[in-house]
Amino acid sequence: MEMEQQVKILAVDDRYENLLALNSILASSSYDVISLQSGEECLRYLLKEPADHIAVILMDVQMPGLSGFETVELIKQRKAYQDIPIIFLTALSTSIEHVLRGYHVGSIDYLFKPVHPKMLRMKVDGFVNMHLNHQKLKIQSELLHKRTLDLEETNRKLAEAEEKLIQQNVLLEQWVEERTTELVDAHQKLMNSQEHFKKMFILSPSLMSIRRLPDLTYLEVNESWKQYTGYGNEIIGTNLDLLSPESDGNINLCDILHNEKVKYVTKSGEVRTALLSTEIIDIEHDKCLLEVAVDVTESLRFESEMARLAQLNLVGEMAAGIAHEIRNPMTTIRGFLQLFRENDRHMQREYIPIMLEELDRANDIITEYLSLAKNKTSYQKSESLNRIIESLLPLIQAEAVMCGKHVNGNLGSCPDIQLDDKEIRQLILNMCMNGLEAMSVGGTLCIETYQDDTHVVLLIADEGTGISAEHLEKLGRPFFTTKDEGTGLGLAICYSIATRHQATIEVNSSSKGTTFMIRFPMQAV
The missing domain is CATH 3.40.50.2300 (Response regulator)
Structure with missing residues (x-):
């Protein structure tokens, strides 16, 4: 090699x-x-x-x-x-x-x-591992392609043989109809069916076995079964249960018939995963269990690795966002401290308020980031969503008037639901302010509530230019923003609040505006 x-x-x-x-x-x-x-x-x-x-x-x-x-x-x-x-x-x-x-x-x-040496080494090692995994996948893809070509060739030969067999069967059926009784004809068809099954059994790329009922003794296993498990003819006549369901170890026939995902241990000790389907069949008047399993071990490993890499990528993006937002106020404070060291004390009265504002800004960013936590305590009680909106409408309308825009409230009849008053206020204000900022002068922001079969719905719609498809995919991601001075946490906090209330957020956007629909369940799960 x-x-x-x-x-x-x-x-x-x-x-x-x-x-x-x-x-x-x-x-x-x-x-x-x-x-x-x-x-x-x-x-x-x-x-x-x-x-x-x-x-x-x-x-x-x-x-x-x-x-x-x-x-x-x-x-x-x-x-x-x-x-x-x-x-x-x-x-x-x-x-x-x-x-x-x-x-x-x-x-x-x-x-x-x-x-940082360790950070650089970890990044490089990560890319090297990705490169090696890519090379392995490339080799496996080439092998899979070759096996596919071999299988296609085998299927072609099998189709030719089947075509010839069909032609022979036609002639045979004609001869049987002319010269034999119905019993001979039925027997011949049964033999042909068994022959087809035997060919399919031997040539199938899936793991296949036939076991006698009720003792589950192995009668036959195909070549793929031997290749994957490592066990050959020595298992015939035994009832060693290799394709066992993922349960507590008490295996019975009912478990096998209804289970799909199984674990099995090869002869070399490797634990692999397969999708199992079973059927009870008759062989020479005896009840038998046909097991057909497709090995999915490599597919599951690939999916797991891709999920892990996606999580690492998200962690990196969030870390970069936090560092970028916190660095700005820290830079301002550092600059003023250097001035204090180099100049007289009377400068303190002029610059200390600015430094405190920058510290408050950094603290606000950290507080907003902590609001994203899924396990944050939420103090929910039976509240009226309309009452909360009515208490906020004067504030929202005042903000709209200051920038030459309008607010239209249409609150329908809705039952009380489980809400955290403070968090819902924050969600409504964040979304309404975003809607006002998205519109030009003269635009109207619509706030509407109504009840459907199982939910209380809050609708907030603006008449802005809409959100592009590219930005819609990133909507709600922490630190993603299109604003010059935004932190990118407002909508992320809204999505986090909705999650804690078991609510869903639906977004529809076009060049005529954007509509957010927050659907609250009438009974908490």
């Missing part, structure tokens, strides 16, 4: 000492770190190195000649290298414009020097 090519990590930096530091941080037997000192040298290396050997590229932004941004733009022009993850490393500029440009040209991350 040909030895696999070791994975490579490209480190591109014009400073030799930085390359030494990266080599020291990323030293591993699992991959090679290739040091390159310019964008041109990186491009030359990529011309002779296959893309599937490279797991990730660490790219310095500021370099003589081609900059990191220009180098990445050239790399991404080649289709073979478009999927290589690129992490920018820079010690010069932390502005959001440079960060956005990095993501725009095709990077997957943007780190500021000095980089």
Whole structure:
């Protein structure tokens, strides 16, 4: 077997000492770190190195000649290298414009020097593992394609044989009708049916077994069953229960007949998962159990890994949002503290209120973020949704008048439901203020309540320009906002409040405006 090519990590930096530091941080037997000192040298290396050997590229932004941004733009022009993850490393500029440009040209991350060694190592190890998993999946896909072609060829031959057999059966049936009795004809058809079943049983890619009832002794297993479990003919005549349901260990015939997902242990000790279907059949006047199982172990592993990566990505996005929002007030406070150290004390009276405002702003962001918690205590009691809206309408109307807009309230008859007064007020105000901000002068915000069969519905509709399909997908995600000064937590908090009230939020948006429908259950689950 040909030895696999070791994975490579490209480190591109014009400073030799930085390359030494990266080599020291990323030293591993699992991959090679290739040091390159310019964008041109990186491009030359990529011309002779296959893309599937490279797991990730660490790219310095500021370099003589081609900059990191220009180098990445050239790399991404080649289709073979478009999927290589690129992490920018820079010690010069932390502005959001440079960060956005990095993501725009095709990077997957943007780190500021000095980089935390452990964090960089974990990120690189993560991309290497993703690269190795991708290579494994590629190999498995090729094998699966080959097996599919083999199966198609087998099916073609089987179809030809079946066609010939059908033709023979037609001739045989004609001969039987002319020369034999109905009993001989019925017997011949039964034999043909058993022959078809035997072929399907042997050639099926699914795990298949036949067991005698009621003792569940194995009578026959097919080749796929032997291949997956590792057990051969030695299991015939035994009642070893391999395809056991996920239960407390007390297995009976009823469990087997009604269970779909099962665990089984191979001869080598590996635990695998399969989807099982069963049927009671007659073989030579004896009742038997036919088991057909499809192995889904690899599919479940792939789904689990994809879910884990999605969770890691969400954690990263939220962490970046928190850091960005908290950094601004902290920067202001740090600047004033430096002024205090360098100037006279009389400056305190002028700047301390500003510093306190910035601290309050940071505290408000943290408080709003904590409001997203699913396990936050919610003090719910029987309340009238209309009463809460009526108490807020003067405030909402005053805000609308100040910006030249209108509010239309249409509150229908609704029963009291379980609500947290404070949280519902926050939800209504957040959504109404968002609606007012989305409209131009003269627009009307509609607030409506009504009752359907099982829910009390709160409808809030504006006459703004609507929300794009791209933004609708991200609606309610923490720290996502289209406002210049927003924190991106308002709608996220609304969704969190709705969840704690077992309510759902439906959004309909077009160029004529956006409608939010919050559906509260009349009886809490």
